[in-house]
Amino acid sequence: MDSYINDSICGTWEKLADAIYRGGAKQLSKLGGASVGQEKTVWAENISPQMNVDINRSPSFGYFRDKLRHLSQEESR
Numbered sequence: 001m002d003s004y005i006n007d008s009i010c011g012t013w014e015k016l017a018d019a020i021y022r023g024g025a026k027q028l029s030k031l032g033g034a035s036v037g038q039e040k041t042v043w044a045e046n047i048s049p050q051m052n053v054d055i056n057r058s059p060s061f062g063y064f065r066d067k068l069r070h071l072s073q074e075e076s077r
Contacts, residue, residue, distance in 0.1 A: 006058045013040060 014025035
C-alpha cells in the first residue's frame with residue numbers, strides 16, 4: 001500500500017485486494033465478477049465506519065464529499 005498514490009489510475013481495488021484478501025486480486029478475480037463485486041461490498045461495509053471523511057486525503061473524495069454537503073444544504077433550504 002505504500003506505493004499507492006491518491007487518485008492515480010493504478011488498479012485501486014486490486015491493490016486493496018492484495019493487501020487484505022487472502023490470495024489477493026489474482027485469487028479473487030478467478031472467482032468471477034460477481035464475487036469481486038460482493039467482496040467490494042463487504043469491504044465498503046467494513047471500511048466506511050472507520051473512515052474520517054474530514055481528513056481523507058483523496059482530492060476526488062474531498063470534491064465528492066464537499067459537493068454532497070453543498071447539495072444537502074440546498075435541500076434543507
